[in-house]
Amino acid sequence: MGIKSDMGHAKSFELTFPASGDTVVVIETERKGAGGYPVYADDTGIVQAEISDRGEVRMLASGGHQSHDFPSRAVARS
Numbered sequence: 001m002g003i004k005s006d007m008g009h010a011k012s013f014e015l016t017f018p019a020s021g022d023t024v025v026v027i028e029t030e031r032k033g034a035g036g037y038p039v040y041a042d043d044t045g046i047v048q049a050e051i052s053d054r055g056e057v058r059m060l061a062s063g064g065h066q067s068h069d070f071p072s073r074a075v076a077r078s
Contacts, residue, residue, distance in 0.1 A: 010028075010076035010077065011027065011028050011077070012025060012026060012027045012028065012040070012076075012077040013025070013026050013040060013049075013051060013074045013075060013076055013077060014073075014074070014075045014077060015047070015049065015057070015071035015073070015074050016071055016073040016074075016075075017069045017070075017071050018069070018071075019069045020069065024042050024047045025042060025077065026040035026041055026042050026047060026048070026049055027040060027041065027042075028040050029041050032050075033050030033058065033060065034050070034058075035050055035052060035058065037050050037051060037052045037053065038050070038051060039060065041062075045062055046062050046063070047059075047062075048060040048061075048062050049071075049074075051074065055074060057070075057071055057074050059071070
């Protein structure tokens with residue numbers, strides 16, 4: 001299950017991860033996730049997330065044996 005964002009569909013989001021305190025900017029890609037919502041990725045393509053129109057975030061593995069921390073917050077960027 002994901003988390004709620006401050007805003008629904010946007011072109012980019014800032015994801016904040018509580019374990020590390022890192023903030024990562026993800027930008028909308030042309031792909032859709034399993035739920036049919038846009039997939040967002042960072043510059044490297046390593047951090048990927050499906051973000052619903054209700055702001056629910058589902059982290060996606062971009063490689064084998066990858067396990068992401070869940071972001072504590074997703075903020076839509078303008």
